[in-house]
Amino acid sequence: MDKRNAKRTIPVCQPFLDGDELSYVTEALNTGWISSSGEYVTAFEEKFAEYCAVRYGVAVCNGTVAIHLALVAVGIGPGDEVIIPDFTMIATAVAVIYTGAKPVFVDADASTWNIDISKIEAAITSRTKAIMPVSLFGNPCDMDHIHTIARQHGLKVIEDAAESHGAEYKGKKVGSLADVTAFSFFANKILTTGEGGMVVTDNKELADRCRYFKNLCFPLSGPRNYIHEDVGFNYRISNLHAAIGLAQVEKADAYRAMRIRNAAFYRECLKDMPEINFSKDMADSLNVHWMNAITIDPGKSGRGRDLLMEHLKSQGVETRLLFVGMHHQPCLRKAGCDCQGDYPVTDYLTANGLYLPSGSNLSEADIQYVCEKIREVVRA
């Protein structure tokens, strides 16, 4: 192909698999261990738990079921309420619905875009059993503050950390900051297994409950007599996916550093543009920047978000819209959730935000190109 005429395309996020993925998967294939038994599942669980500085990891087949399993392990069920951010991916909310409980929404914080901690207490009722913060786009939540509220009201803290592998708060890894934490390893995540997830915890009882429920409530020990005391789920991950996961965790620090470097470069390139905003990091946290999400301020730029996305698309730059608030979701309304009320920060982010290309292996030239194209529209 004539390179001068080749259209440049920068994907919004591609998986980056430059470790031992192929050799581990090949080995799993060669040994015939392709289902959920096999040494890679245990090795992946141990290595990722160690990365999160916790004792137990229970690998599952995606992040949504990891959240569900975490909720089940903690004992959330019908009649309970779980507080979640309004600004999140739908999986956070539907995992609560799966248990028979109701998610209760709290608006986003205008600075961090995570759950607005000052509004959590107003959402607590006698039915509230847990708070489920989400460390969005790789940005940790103010967990000390959340734990203080949880302690005062006797609530569990379950973190949806689908997007924040390797993030830190006050020097501690996300994964070690809640009673139980759920991760996703979908293809666009910092660490991926294609499809996959994991529940991590320091609590052996919770880890055992996760292992029990993830495998159809087969007893964890004793004879396999096909008697099941509880209704369980098949949330097992395959040894093939876990083989990819192990190779990914082995390079976790490198991938995290790439994401952080890319985010710093985006901020540098766009720093003279007050029309463009990023979420803010807390002083004592390490944001791992899973995605570079921005908002374009309609008050400062005559050009809005939709025009910007259109222009970027025409120039070969993929982008995505940000999440739509949970209070706007027909499925949650139909499930009986309270979708009344105002969520102005979520609505602002939904109306004015987008993701820029964010894969680990973006080059500085890619980022410079994206920023030039942003400038063309915003300053036109």
Ligand SMILES: Cc1ncc(COP(=O)(O)O)c(C=O)c1O
């Ligand atoms: C915040 C959040 N929670 C949960 C999930 C669900 O993970 P999965 O797609 O692996 O089911 C995602 C996934 O993309 C997510 O971003």
